[in-house]
Amino acid sequence: MAQLVVHPVGSYTFGSKPPKHEKDTSTQAKLERLKEKYAREGLRRSVEAVLVVHEHGHPHVLVLQMGAAFFRLPGGRLRPGEDEAEGMLRKLSSLLAPPAENMRPDWRIADVLGTWYRPNFENLMYPYCPPHISRPKEVRRLFLIALPERCYLSVPKNMRLVAVPLFEIYDNISRYGPVISSIPALLSRFSLTLAGRPPPAAAAAVAAAQATAAALVAAHQQQQQQAQQQQLVQYGQQHQPGQPGQQQKGGIAVSLSAPPAAAPQLAQPPQPQHPPAQYGYQQADEGLMVDFDDM
């Protein structure tokens, strides 16, 4: 069985970089541009990256959020003739690598997760080429990326990087679309090792002891889930590339910052309604938000 080692979200240091603006301001404009480009260049080939971290003992996928409700995976269009793997790394760097060349994460392509087809100049994509379609308009390859144990990630200022738990993504086409919401199934063939976690026996013992408490918490959280929807845990932290950072363990992300006197500290997340349990899943919200827009 295929293996993947997944590291805690807290292993990574998040910063920001200048905004990357989308070329299109609407879905309509995007489809129009696709059509024009198709007439000139033919089939659009695109690539997207699935980056996995863990938190509270559950795998999370790093998703880029733009605006209130648009989610996308890091990736984009390949250049004509460009190699898929090379293009994937180029897109990852463009979207998530710190500007300083020597801080580029040592990420690598672990595997192909799937392939999606856009049969027409429309928003619908399918994980197969539908019958009668001999010339799809776009073919998109999903790659699983193996992240190193630690690295710096820089997010364009007009986007947010959100770690979304699998259980939130799963069967949630309405929010994340068919491609992202298929990721839990696509990852299920891997044996995921959640690095930095206690061995299973210890974890099981703790989990058993916490089961009763967890049930009470879950019931309570369900009530509060609506209220929490917008109370995403937000971190604002200026990324200063090239400046040796002080690693500061937060609950969720390790921040890269200038020395304490010179730079704002890691913003304090809103206090959780319940004290965090070390091994139980605690948050019923939609994702851990790493937010750089407010700086």
Place this chain on the structure above:
Amino acid sequence: MAQLVVHPVGSYTFGSKPPKHEKDTSTQAKLERLKEKYAREGLRRSVEAVLVVHEHGHPHVLVLQMGAAFFRLPGGRLRPGEDEAEGMLRKLSSLLAPPAENMRPDWRIADVLGTWYRPNFENLMYPYCPPHISRPKEVRRLFLIALPERCYLSVPKNMRLVAVPLFEIYDNISRYGPVISSIPALLSRFSLTLAGRPPPAAAAAVAAAQATAAALVAAHQQQQQQAQQQQLVQYGQQHQPGQPGQQQKGGIAVSLSAPPAAAPQLAQPPQPQHPPAQYGYQQADEGLMVDFDDM
């Protein structure tokens, strides 16, 4: 990229064998039995097989149908301590191999497609172990099976073997459940070679020529889809194990039969509303039905 060679459904010869009755007569009974067994033996490990064929240039998955609306993949529960791969082949043979030992198909496990978890004694399964669940009640592994170019398959008389196109399965949880309906996405990482098809260039030329006709047909078929729902293409053919069969090419399945004088011929499928096009997808129904119940 992972490769899989897929053969036409017509390459396989379908027969029937004595019925295999389910141990449980209702979902409730099944969950009760799961609970009792869990108390004695702990975690239930199960395996399921994904067998892929093609027809009309589109991949189809072989699914067992029981009754009017219950679909399942071939597979089942492993014995305590049994190896997953061995158990998968045992279950496949039990459900689909002809009774004669020397006619056992040369199938092999090509890959792991995914893993599903049943956290509680309930019908819900997820492609991950949900948070707080340290002791799931069932873990189910999905295997992709590579079928040989030709073989005999025997189906228990109380079941039907249905070849369901990917586009019918996709995003159709209500009919097929979450596991089966995830198969199109799970298969999308494979480069499928549809064996016995003309080379892509020829296929593309034909497809282009047929595009206009196909659009008209599609519009017409949409109107007729409801009416066709129950008009499944049915084949009835007695399987006579050990008796050298005459291979008889039908439109969809190659039937194994005794010489013409001694056995019923391949049943004639209902005439399609439109003459079949060689490379375009023609049927808007839900699946090619290989049916042995009516014999």
